[in-house]
Amino acid sequence: MNTSSTSSHTNQASSIDSVKLKQALLTRSRPKKANWFSNTMTFSWRALLKLKYIPEQLLDVTVFPIMFLLMFTYLFGGAIAGSTGDYLQFLLPGILVMTVITITMYTGMELNNDISKGIFDRFRSLPIWRPSVLVGALFVDAVRYSIASLIMIGLGLILGFRPDGGTIGVISAVGLLLLFSFSLSWIWTTLGLVLRSEKSLMGVSMMVLFPLTFISNVFVDPSTLPSWLQAFVDINPVSLLVTAVRGLMHGVATTEQIGVVIIASLLLILVFAPLTMFLYKNKN
Amino acid sequence: MTSKSVKESEPVSVAIARKGNLSNKSTEDTTNMESSIKQPTKLAIEATGLVKVFGEKRAVDGVDLAIKAGTVYGFLGPNGAGKTTTIRMLSTLLNPDEGTAIILGHDLNKESNAIRSKVSLTGQFASVDEDLSGLENLILIGRLLGFSRKAAKERARELLSAFGLEDAAKQQVKNYSGGMRRRLDIAASIVVTPELLFLDEPTTGLDPRSRNQVWDIVRALVSAGTTVLLTTQYLDEADQLADRIAVIDHGKIIAEGTSAELKASVGSGVLHVRVLDPEKRSKAQLILAQKLKVPIQALSEPTALTARVTDTQLVAEAIGELSHSGIAVTDFSLGQPSLDEVFLTLTGKPAESKRKQDEKGV
Known part of the structure; x- marks a missing residue:
């Protein structure tokens, strides 16, 4: 109530300045149309401003990774690998993938939020490169994923994570993860346009993400699984990504492993980016 | 109810060129704006047979419009009459299922991009980002429209001070009052002064003072040569602002004319x-x-x-x-006759009960 009373006070003090208004309306010159890149950067700026106002948005890329890494390393380490130190070498790349993949779903929620407010219509009625609304936000998401990766790898190093792939291996692993996450986000933007509320979007996202991340090779070596489950794990895109990221970090990734992830990413973009834009254009 | 080929109620179009009425609604000081004012005979919107169907419901059911450039046109009707759907079609947010429209000389079905660069929309719900400040919101729109960083900021400042929002420039919009939010919303629509502005229920939920401010803004816009199409539930508002009014119900225009003409048919x-x-x-x-x-x-x-x-x-x-x-x-x-009384006279039934009957399929 505090805010509303101050704002109504402001309202009383302010009024329209008709002279200035007339002046402002006289300026009819339209600047040269901004290009797609400028549009995208402007939307990135918007997303960054939101981080400034709502810094708790960063919890999922700061506290979560730390929590996950500590939790799973010490919970499963002894049981699965005999020692937490050995397990960390195996787990860290996997848990990194899981964390980043899970936070991709916020992209869809942000869009869904825009739709339920009126600003979605405002953006759609502007003469701009339409995908920029989403691509701009996705760029800032990539920054968020990078923060999560940095924190998790930093903590891992302190705990005893020793990647054989060296700095280059780790950086290319994170790069591959960012590419896949960017691609995966288009699924959430599609769903964000289809589903009616943030809650239903959250529900559906969890339903998809939970099995994909857990029934994978993030936590355990799939060879210990029953054959039918192993079959799923082997084709699970998250497993493929984890294999490539783990391989890159430890310097044993094959071109094929990396290629599969790149192709999967491109396929995701090819299918879901146009689908998102179609739904965006035709949203009632 | 799948297709209605014959229109039961032809709009009571009065196609006589109106004179005099506009000049007392807009301010006199138009000398500097000669270049920006459209030819009086030019149409900003010319729509024929617009139809939009949502499932079973014909939300817009054959709307014809001829709106002269430089005037205010009011859409008057109850909730669910099809006002918003029509505006969303005309502002390129929805594709019409049938019908055509020429907006500022561009075909709605083919040149939506060209139309988007000439029109602005202020939706029914505040179409600004509540998390950002007023200043940031206007800079955002300015940058998207192609202003340089500096120019976008200058324009934002200019508009904020014209709209009495200077003090709140750096406050998050979520702390704005309803009236301030609405003003910012309209300011965002005129970062580049549009040739045509759509205002969807610009004063719904506002206190009288804020409502009057919005009215002042609309009048200023028109005197600067912008065509305004606004929707409203209030006869009073349409009367105050609009040069011509279309009464819309069930997706159809059931009466059209100047405020005086409508009142003459309804009683004063x-x-x-x-x-x-x-x-x-x-x-x-x-x-x-x-x-x-x-x-x-x-x-x-x-x-x-x-x-x-x-x-x-x-x-x-x-x-x-x-x-x-x-x-x-x-x-x-x-x-003044209320919207209900207008409906009572025009349709023989009050707006509410009429709708309920129709929902039952009568």
Whole structure:
């Protein structure tokens, strides 16, 4: 109530300045149309401003990774690998993938939020490169994923994570993860346009993400699984990504492993980016 | 209900060029703006047979429009009448299922990009980012439209001060009052002064002071040469602002004309009279009927009388006659016909009950 009373006070003090208004309306010159890149950067700026106002948005890329890494390393380490130190070498790349993949779903929620407010219509009625609304936000998401990766790898190093792939291996692993996450986000933007509320979007996202991340090779070596489950794990895109990221970090990734992830990413973009834009254009 | 080939109610189009009426609505100082004002005969919107179907419901059911550039056009109708859907089609947010429209010389079905660069939309719900400040919101729009960082900031400042939002420039919009939010919303629509502005229920939910401010903005816009299409539920608002009004119900335009023309068909207002002594009510009813020459209704309340009057000049005389005849009047009022009364007259049914009947499939 505090805010509303101050704002109504402001309202009383302010009024329209008709002279200035007339002046402002006289300026009819339209600047040269901004290009797609400028549009995208402007939307990135918007997303960054939101981080400034709502810094708790960063919890999922700061506290979560730390929590996950500590939790799973010490919970499963002894049981699965005999020692937490050995397990960390195996787990860290996997848990990194899981964390980043899970936070991709916020992209869809942000869009869904825009739709339920009126600003979605405002953006759609502007003469701009339409995908920029989403691509701009996705760029800032990539920054968020990078923060999560940095924190998790930093903590891992302190705990005893020793990647054989060296700095280059780790950086290319994170790069591959960012590419896949960017691609995966288009699924959430599609769903964000289809589903009616943030809650239903959250529900559906969890339903998809939970099995994909857990029934994978993030936590355990799939060879210990029953054959039918192993079959799923082997084709699970998250497993493929984890294999490539783990391989890159430890310097044993094959071109094929990396290629599969790149192709999967491109396929995701090819299918879901146009689908998102179609739904965006035709949203009632 | 799959297809309706024959239109049951043709709009009461009055295609006479209106004169004089505009000049007293817009301010006189138009000398500097000659270049920006459209030719008076030019149409900003010309729509034929617009249809939009949502599932079973024909939300917009064959709307024809001819809106002259540089005027204010009002869409008057209850909730769910099809006002918003029509505006969303005309502003390229929805594709029409049938029909065509030429907006500022561009075909709606083919050149939506060209249209988007000439029009602005202020939606029914504040279409600004609540998490950002007012200043940031306007810079955002300015940058998207192609202003440089500096120019976007200057324009944002200029608009904020014109709209009395300077003090709140750096506050998050979520802390704005309803009126401030609406002003910012409109400011965001004129970061580049558009040739055509769509305003969807610009004053719904605002207090009278904020409402008047929005009206002032609309008047300023029109005097600067912008065509405005606004929707409203209030006859009063359409009357204040619009040069022409379309009454819309069930996706159809059921009447169209100037405010004066509409009122002439509806009656200028409703007179409510209350007498002190219930015994004298029937005598009062007789006197009023004689003076006003319209039927006077006695309400269930024992002292109240009501009448729909066409000539408001007679009302003062009639009230005077009551006191001459020794009938004490405790209370009287002459109100504008409400939207319901407009509907009652135009459709023979009040807006609400009519809709309920239709939902039952009558």
